[in-house]
Amino acid sequence: MRSKKQQDELEQIFWALSHAARRKILTYISQNDDSSPVGPIVDQMDVGWSGTNKHLKELVAAGFLEVERSGNHQIYKLNREPFQAVIKWVKSV
Numbered sequence: 001m002r003s004k005k006q007q008d009e010l011e012q013i014f015w016a017l018s019h020a021a022r023r024k025i026l027t028y029i030s031q032n033d034d035s036s037p038v039g040p041i042v043d044q045m046d047v048g049w050s051g052t053n054k055h056l057k058e059l060v061a062a063g064f065l066e067v068e069r070s071g072n073h074q075i076y077k078l079n080r081e082p083f084q085a086v087i088k089w090v091k092s093v
Contacts, residue, residue: 016062034078
């Protein structure tokens with residue numbers, strides 16, 4: 001049985017994956033050496049900077065992305081650990 005914390009983390013992971021725009025962001029970053037500045041990510045989206053920023057924050061909160069700041073630039077880096085949590089859950093059901 002999973003702890004409350006583990007259940008909450010899994011819920012956050014599935015919430016992050018539930019929106020097509022967030023899956024599009026993850027796909028884009030994974031196809032670009034697992035990292036990208038925010039500008040090219042925004043260029044891939046149909047929702048503009050504000051909407052993209054909202055989705056990026058959700059992905060960071062769920063652990064899929066890490067943010068590296070360099071001056072005024074933000075680089076988003078893919079973290080594959082949450083995918084492992086999904087795989088583990090799928091195997092358990």
